[in-house]
Amino acid sequence: MTLNPSADVVTRELRGKVLLVTIDHAPVNALSADVRRGLLAAIEAADADKAVEAVLIVGAGRNFIAGADIREFGKPPVPPSLPDVCNRIEACSKPVVAAIHGAALGGGLEVALAAHYRLAVNGAKLGLPEVQLGLLPGAGGTQRTPRLIGAQAALELILSGRHASAKEALALGLIDRFGSSDDILAEGLAYAHELLAAHAPVRRTRDAAALSDRAASLAAVATARAETAKKSRGLFSPLKIVDAVEAAIEQPFDEGLRLERKLFLECIDSPQRAGLIHAFFAEREVLKAPETRDAKPRALNKIGVVGGGTMGAGIAVAVLDAGLPVTMIERDDESLARGRAHIEKVYDGLIAKGRMSAEEKADVMTRWQGSTSYDALADADLVIEAVFEDLSVKKAVFAELDRVCKAGAVLATNTSYLDIDAIAASISRPADVIGLHFFSPANIMKLLEVVVPKQVSADVVATAFELAKKLRKTPVRAGVCDGFIGNRVLAVYRSAADAMMEDGASPYQIDAAVRAFGFPMGPFQVVDLAGGDIGWAARKRRAATRNPNARYVQIADRLCERGWFGQKTGRGFYLYPEGSRSGAPDPEVEAIIDAERERAGITPRTFTDEEIMRRYMAAMINEGANVLHEGIALRPLDVDVTFLYGYGFPRYRGGPMKYADTVGLATVLADIREFAKEDPLFWRASPLLVDLVERGANFASLNQSA
CATH class of the missing domain: 3.90.226.10 (2-enoyl-CoA Hydratase; Chain A, domain 1)
Incomplete structure (x- = not known):
């Protein structure tokens, strides 16, 4: 029966x-x-x-x-x-x-x-x-x-x-x-x-x-x-x-x-349920990129990493944890030894916590080898460059990779901001070049921005997504621009935070408001964690092309000029006494802020936490819309996943574009137009945001049509 x-x-x-x-x-x-x-x-x-x-x-x-x-x-x-x-x-x-x-x-x-x-x-x-x-x-x-x-x-x-x-x-x-x-x-x-x-x-x-x-x-x-x-x-x-x-x-x-x-x-009935379920589906949908539909990934049996600093070592650990062999290249034996020590430190930490045995560590390290000669990468299937964030330095590395790597090897750069099209165009095989932007610490953070330059072959993009799968990362496809998806948007909402700081909100109030919204850290805590010198270098690099009419807040520069780069120097926006990881407010920083307000001719005013978050989120959403409008991100959900996995956006809010739909795009646009009365250059509404409001549509509708 x-x-x-x-x-x-x-x-x-x-x-x-x-x-x-x-x-x-x-x-x-x-x-x-x-x-x-x-x-x-x-x-x-x-x-x-x-x-x-x-x-x-x-x-x-x-x-x-x-x-x-x-x-x-x-x-x-x-x-x-x-x-x-x-x-x-x-x-x-x-x-x-x-x-x-x-x-x-x-x-x-x-x-x-x-x-x-x-x-x-x-x-x-x-x-x-x-x-x-x-x-x-x-x-x-x-x-x-x-x-x-x-x-x-x-x-x-x-x-x-x-x-x-x-x-x-x-x-x-x-x-x-x-x-x-x-x-x-x-x-x-x-x-x-x-x-x-x-x-x-x-x-x-x-x-x-x-x-x-x-x-x-x-x-x-x-x-x-x-x-x-x-x-x-x-x-x-x-x-x-x-x-x-x-x-x-x-x-x-x-x-x-x-x-x-x-x-x-x-x-x-809770909005959190809607945000979390959006995140659940978005992290699955993000795996679908146009280039991965028909293209077959190339082989991924041997991986090279150029650079043994914090990022290079973190990438190497992620690859070793996936069971793949790694060849690390450094400029001299001393640097190579430091690179290996960075890797061993990660595994020694796991041993100390009882999550790994000494024998397991020894077994993993048999898959690592190091060299000071690029020739050691002759049989690598994929090489990831993780050297200093300078275009000429990276081009020099790629010239060496072009010389030694076998035909069909994928050549990836871990740049956070730089023009990958320019890197690709500098060698004889631009179709093999792709961006793999890992987030620090690279062995822990789940986000991997797969940055797709103009001349890249579709199977190279498919290979990048396959590598992400092997490394248990969440890949997001991004186009080439300064900062790609995440860091480009970050630069804008960080500018909004800087402007509020100069206008009267303390960095400590801004950080507290952002944490109360659900982020694990505020923007100035993040600067101190990453190192203020990194952003300072990026600002100096962009100085020549910066719009002279755009507002430029110099407070962070004043700290960097004093060598206050954050946790690694013991002080930044916060004080970190005796290697402390949790910072304390610094009266000297507040005095520097007061002096900068006076220099800029600004009379400080008060902000409520709600006003802080309205500006912070409006800047994030507006630049997210610009990233979509220009095709740097293909879908709103790509922006959402980038921020959920790379920037600590509260998962229960679904991501910035989902959050924008929750509060209503008309509300966000009205805020931007209100803020534009003070600074029309910075608060220029995204054409996509304006279009969606005029049509009565939202970002979710773009996810469905992509």
């Missing part, structure tokens, strides 16, 4: 006394309305059929159930709801077994928790990652999980959103058995028949007793609430999760479910 309800996405077949229920909804068995209907119908059928003595739920393909259908969020609900499906599975009068392989995440794990017995095989990953989308588990996850594994373990799992392996899930008590083979169907059927042979009863998770020590459970909740208030500042859903788990301790199951549902719906 085989029945195919709900458009064949859930099938059922009687295997002896076991009703085999298979979810087959490509690509990941997401819990669409059809899947929910099919599961509900299968349980109803099992209860009604005397020939069925147990139910086995499995997923076809590579996953059990990867989660809810996220595209349904925010739309009118289609019955049956997932809580109703889970409650019906748990209420089944016959034992229900969930056999898990691949992903059992979010609603997928909630379905498994509603079953009476759970088995998982190697490679399975179990988790409740809803917090990463601004949500909480809304189908019993906050009620069944703590009853099954205890409040402390449940809170850690749900608040982190992390995935547990099958073996960890067994140790936690999330599952009952670890399957020894990869054949999920055979393992599941064997377990179901074994349970029948043992006359195993229906065993409902709602009745599990892991919360029996009420005092310990409430103590775990109190600890989680205090830690979450600190760690998840500004986020809506994490504290709701703590409230829901507390209800699992304090209230009967059905009342706890009602509270969970109420809190879940509050999260659904």
Whole structure:
């Protein structure tokens, strides 16, 4: 007997006394309305059929159930709801077994928790990652999980959103058995028949007793609430999760479910949910670039890195961590030894934290080799230049790469600002040249701007995206201009911050307002962290082409002239006594600011934090629109992902362009026009922003049409 309800996405077949229920909804068995209907119908059928003595739920393909259908969020609900499906599975009068392989995440794990017995095989990953989308588990996850594994373990799992392996899930008590083979169907059927042979009863998770020590459970909740208030500042859903788990301790199951549902719906209505889900889809969509559709990546077996400074060493670590061999080039033996020491310092730090063994470090370092001769790069498939930010220096490096590298080798520059078209044009093979702009520290930061010059071959762009995948980076395609996407926009909102500082806001107030908005650091803290000399060098480089009518705030230059470059010199905008990483306000800096205001003839005025953020965000959004208008970024989501992964933009706000849509483009444009009364040159509205407002459109519409 085989029945195919709900458009064949859930099938059922009687295997002896076991009703085999298979979810087959490509690509990941997401819990669409059809899947929910099919599961509900299968349980109803099992209860009604005397020939069925147990139910086995499995997923076809590579996953059990990867989660809810996220595209349904925010739309009118289609019955049956997932809580109703889970409650019906748990209420089944016959034992229900969930056999898990691949992903059992979010609603997928909630379905498994509603079953009476759970088995998982190697490679399975179990988790409740809803917090990463601004949500909480809304189908019993906050009620069944703590009853099954205890409040402390449940809170850690749900608040982190992390995935547990099958073996960890067994140790936690999330599952009952670890399957020894990869054949999920055979393992599941064997377990179901074994349970029948043992006359195993229906065993409902709602009745599990892991919360029996009420005092310990409430103590775990109190600890989680205090830690979450600190760690998840500004986020809506994490504290709701703590409230829901507390209800699992304090209230009967059905009342706890009602509270969970109420809190879940509050999260659904939160703007944070919209921002986080936008970020979720944007980081997947950003992988699609025009050049990657048809072009095949070139080989990536051997990687070269030119330069062993902080950036070059960080890039080398990222490549080594991906399992690839690295050849590092430096100008002399002493510099090469320093480059190797930079790399070893990273791994020694991991050893000190217990995250790596000395043997593992030694194994990684066998893939590193260094040389002072470019000839060592003769067989490299891809070489990344990471030397001093000077066009003539970089051209000299590329001349050497042109001489020694094999035909078809990809030649990449890690420049943050410089003209990659000019670098490419200086050698005999411009089609092989691309920009790979890593962010510091390069072994940790996820963003990789793939900068596409005019003459580059499509397969070189595809190779860059493939490298990003191997390095577990998030690539964003960018065009060539001064600063590409991120640093170009940064220069503009940093100028807005400088102008506010000169007009009367202290750098410390501006930083505090930006942190309160959700950034981890304010703009002046970022300057001190990166090194004020870097921006100073860029400003001096641009001096010849700067519009003489444009406002130029000299406060940062005055600090740099004193050698105050930030953390590395012990003072910048902030004071860093005795190597401290957290700066203290500096009265001397405030005196320099006062003197500069007087020199510029400015009478300082006060700014509210809200006024600071309106200007800061208007500058960011307007330049983001210019970047789109000029085709430097192809889609608004490319700008959003750049800022989420490279500049600390609060993820729950979705990125600057998503944020602009949230507040309304007409509101942003009105602000820009208001600010233009003071400085019409700086506050010139982007033609794209004006056009979108006139058409009643928004940035999201450009994502859909790209």
